Amino acid sequence: MGETTTHRHRRRAETEAEIKAHAWAAMRESGPAVLSLRHVAREMGMAPSALYRYFASRNDLLTALIVDAYESLGEQVNETYVRASATGQNAFEVFMAVAHTYRGWAMSHRTEWALIFSTSLPDYNGTPETYAAAGRSFGVLIQLTADAVAGGLIDVDRLDRTLDDDLRTSMRVWAEHTGQELPAGALAGSMWCYSVMHGAISLDLNGQFPPPMADSPALFDSALRAMLAQLTPTD
Amino acid sequence: MGETTTHRHRRRAETEAEIKAHAWAAMRESGPAVLSLRHVAREMGMAPSALYRYFASRNDLLTALIVDAYESLGEQVNETYVRASATGQNAFEVFMAVAHTYRGWAMSHRTEWALIFSTSLPDYNGTPETYAAAGRSFGVLIQLTADAVAGGLIDVDRLDRTLDDDLRTSMRVWAEHTGQELPAGALAGSMWCYSVMHGAISLDLNGQFPPPMADSPALFDSALRAMLAQLTPTD
DNA sequence: TTCGCTGTGTGAACACTGTTCTCGTTGTGA
DNA sequence: TCACAACGAGAACAGTGTTCACACAGCGAA
Secondary structure: OOOOOOHHHHHHHHHHHHHHHHHHHHHHHHOOOOOOHHHHHHHHOOOHHHHHHOOOOHHHHHHHHHHHHHHHHHHHHHHHHHHHHHOOOOHHHHHHHHHHHHHHHHHHOHHHHHHHHOOOOOOOOOOHHHHHHHHHHHHHHHHHHHHHHHOOOOOHHHHHHHOOHHHHHHHHHHHHHOOOOOOHHHHHHHHHHHHHHHHHHHHHHOOOOOHHHOOOHHHHHHHHHHHHHOOOOOO | OOOOOOHHHHHHHHHHHHHHHHHHHHHHHHOOOOOOHHHHHHHHOOOHHHHHHOOOOHHHHHHHHHHHHHHHHHHHHHHHHHHHHHOOOOHHHHHHHHHHHHHHHHHHOHHHHHHHHOOOOOOOOOOHHHHHHHHHHHHHHHHHHHHHHHOOOOOHHHHHHHOOHHHHHHHHHHHHHOOOOOOHHHHHHHHHHHHHHHHHHHHHHOOOOOHHHOOOHHHHHHHHHHHHHOOOOOO
16 A cells, blocks of 8 residues: 555645645734634635634644754754765864854744744644654754764863763763763853853844844854864863 | 922822732732732722723833832842942952842742743833833943952953954943943953853743753852853953 | 545634733822 | 713624534445
């Protein structure tokens, strides 16, 4: 038998996609979190109740949208990782390329970003599916850390010594959980970089930076490079 | 005459506060962004329409709540700044104390944090009042930067040289806007620290860190110290 | 080919929501 | 004591997510 994709199946996938497309459009113009099923239905020329044939609830639709957003982000990030790695640059340069892709995605997909990273969606609760989707771009970060360690870019021993004991064991626990051979210090360093990256983007997107430094890739770049410099050996 | 606080005035202020208290309580248990005026009214034993004597709309109530949250945060941050400064510690140690207060507030006021920092509140738009309130804790950061520069903790010249030209001029523009004498490099450094601080908290609160390092003040601490180390002279 | 089932769409209904309006009542300053 | 502003109640309107009974279309099996 295999996958019998009947005519019905295809049509169903189409309408499903169309619903999501209209949902994105609505959120883009009215801001996220005001997604109205009735509005989408009206836009599509169908009864509100008909949407429930495709998504069991508003939350389910939101989950699907979030998963799609994660997938889009993960895909772009991963693609950049692969392409930049192929050029033979060292892991830090690859990381910078990935980070700029990450930031670029956030800037050009503000709605998606808000949907992913804003707690406080009305009544929405995260699901296992979203967590799984989130892991994908996180995996690239772990991979990059492993690359950097392999390339000798990280002063593993020094970083390890600076860590608090409890923190070091936390890192070890997680390191074993990843497939890679990751020293605690390196893992901590990657979390530092992740924090800078996420924080700079988040502040920028929310307009929490003073006006003249808003939407400044240069500030983002300098912040990340400052943190990376802290990881290198022979300071 | 002066301030004639009649009986009515006092009662009005009381109900206003009571409304906000009930609103916070409701958000705390049902998550933010599902604030329902009717629910608050029901809880208080009054008609929904009566609330409109105190807040012109749901957005106005939200604004008041956000301003209160900012004020609470700003107050705690400022208090820590004053107290820590009085002990004669250097500006970096004061900054660490302030940062921990900041993080502690975020952890113990998740609802308030979400209200402040989540874009994507349903239909809510920022107002001048909220921007003014936001500036208060930002001011402490600027003050700390000035203190650090005055204390010779920041390698101003080196940082200045590492900056992109456009970025440096952006920083200068903003530096003039603040009352303080802030070199561009130092200002950039403070933005880096702000990014780390905000990012680490944000990721932690949203559960975006791997489980074993969730809710870890040590990770937060190490990330900030790593960034601070990057600012000091004579590396 | 006809039967029956499953997938899809409809429209009415329910319980909500924010908001506005009109109508009383009640406290306060003159 | 009077007049007026402040306050509260209740009904109403338009909007929401969601459910339900119903009707039709398409498809596999008899």
